[in-house]
Amino acid sequence: MAQVVSDPKANPLRVGLRAGGATVPAVFVIFGATGDLAHRKLLPAIYNLGARGLLPNRFAVVGYARSEMTDDEYREQARASLERFSRTRIDESYWTAFADSLHYVSGGFDDQDGFRALGERLSRIDAGHGTEGNRVFYLSTPASFFPVIVSNMGAAGLNDPPGFARVVIEKPFGHDLTTARDLAETVHQSFQERQIYRIDHYLGKETVQNIFVFRFANAIFEPVWTNRYVDHVQITVAESLGVEHRAAFYEETGVVRDIVQNHLLQVLALVAMEPPAAFEADAVRDEKTKVLRATRPLSFENTVRGQYGKGFVAGEESSAYAEEEGVPPDSNTPTFIAARMEIDNWRWAGTPFYIRTGKRMPKRVTEVAVQFKRVPHLPFTMGAAEHLEANSLVLRIQPDEGISLRFGAKAPSPTVAISTVNMDFLYGSAFLNDVPEAYETLILDAIRGDRTLFTPQDGVERSWEICDPLLEQWRSGTPQVYASGSWGPEAAFDLITRDGRRWRRP
């Protein structure tokens, strides 16, 4: 197979072109091609990338699943999914080319003949589409299928095509440290670490990536981003919904595995990491892993767990978790956690990070609040600054992404009277652009071979090391019930007030 270049030295016409798109031909293989994720997210994301001209010109998609289906039937299914779930309308002239690039192979995940058939089909597609033997495999299946799929890919030689092979796997990356290592060992039997793309769609969100830009593209914030000036940091990831139809999954998972081990620790790492030398995969991932290594494991004494009870959310009456369909009445699965975390490094020693996340909170909000220390000396009378609060900087991730800075200002008066004011900036008031879906960003990165936003194995393992001790301690005891529509159990408030601080009300 011909080697393909997108290097300006080899092809001088490339200079200045396609800064954002992928140029190297490839086949994108979806295992679990008939599943919910493939139809809701993957196919619309791939279509939108192609319609924006961001996919390689020589590109094909192959769906693999158990159902018997022809290429044309799969194309019809894909078309229906795009009509329902794509964020843009179907462009008929592009659809024809896109449909031609869609193929389907029927086979089970434990069916070695099916994998061999897939391999043969991929070779024919290379010849027809000029895709040069390059493969991106996306495991859009429940995690329990990962080992058998990866093992059969290895047995069929799919891990060693004429070009490159990359495998994208969705969280959860294990159930704890032991199973995460077991999964990695299985995947490493067929793929090297540099070929593995562990996707956490949260990191593909523009808003999460903005934390990185905010910190490292602005000179004025970073100098005060230390324990010298920051009193504490609060990270809130609140959902107003309950478990809905995911009770069986949630019973196995709980709030720590669902949110803390992945999304929340990733946000914490972005907020607390040292500046990397470059916005490149190894540099960014190393710095994130380093700060997680300095993060103390969650401890029973510094956490509060809760489970939502009955209540009202936004005026709607809500049932208790234990009454949800599929949840045992005596379930002790936590749906809420508040925790005090500490990072033992030069920058953050002595500055706690308070985190809280839960279901059936008063509203859906994700934010990072950096609470600064008070000025060392106020040269005003007590009366003048009686209600003056310390500065705070809030990074709102969702909804209404933006930045809010709280500071003191002189209120109009013949005497000195200081009021606290908020200066709000909404990203949406500066950029009303068409925001790409997280999956578009991450799929394009996987095709381009950019691993910056994907989680490395050492990061996954460190996240489990932080969470595992608490999960072990929580095997006994029961969570405190909090009313749906509240910010968690009373003990969560005690957790922070005992340090002389208080939770923000987002």
Add this chain to the structure above:
Amino acid sequence: MIANAPVELTDLAQVERALAAHREGGAGAVRATTLNLIVYAPTAEDVVFTQHALERIGGSRPLRAIVATAGSDGVRATVSTSCWLGSGMQQVCSEQIFLTARADALPSAVLSLLVTDLPTFTWWQGPIPAGQVVLADLARLSSSTVVDSSVSSLEGVAGVGRLDSWVTDLAWLRLEPWREAIASVFDPVAVAAALDDVQAVSVAAPVNEARLLAGWLCSRLDRDVVLEHDEDIHVQRVAVRCGSSEYVIERHARDHVGRAYGPGTTEHPIVLPILDPSTLLGRALDIRAADEVFEAALASAVGRTA
């Protein structure tokens, strides 16, 4: 889009106050503005065209547009604000100042209305006349001058490039999907070797776009490339001849998707989006540094005859 009623003023000192009043009337006391856009609109038709373009791009790039028209009377300004609602009910607002003044007074009037210390672009509509003093004066206020060589001469565009700001050519931006398509044909190593044998390029397109494409090939490959040109109202076909081989990118009519083929490469579809003037202008406003590839292509194209 929500637009405030325009306010007509004869004293430019009142402009900021009028815009502030608009903000307090609905757009909030805090504004986000990312750039100044000076538009030279010599005719009433140009003003209308500019209004349409601003309606298309203002929602994604909050800006202050100063639309300048030369007149014979004193200074007059019509001030308005347009806001677009995003998800979450945030508003993106742009300000428009339609300014009329004597030609020699326009640059100083514009200068007094620029938002301080923001990137500033001048969009020059229409042909570029030789020795145009107003253009030179406006370019001096800007970091970038946006022109369109499809309605002007390449020599005129090159002349703008010698002024104080860098130049962005909308015709060059219109060619980007084609340049991407041509480059992609030569990505495979086996085909890339053919770049050493490029002798001629046959282009069915408007003449200046054909010259720019040929200039681009010459400058990138550092060799002379013969241009064979067939006039068309849009770029429809490009064939690069390398020795006895020919690599072709073509599309039918105004389809968004064309095809590419040639020896050693599999025929494949190519996305060739048709970019309207507003989209091109929006892209021009996203460019924040001189485009050296364009400058080299333009230098090579100037003087070349089709």
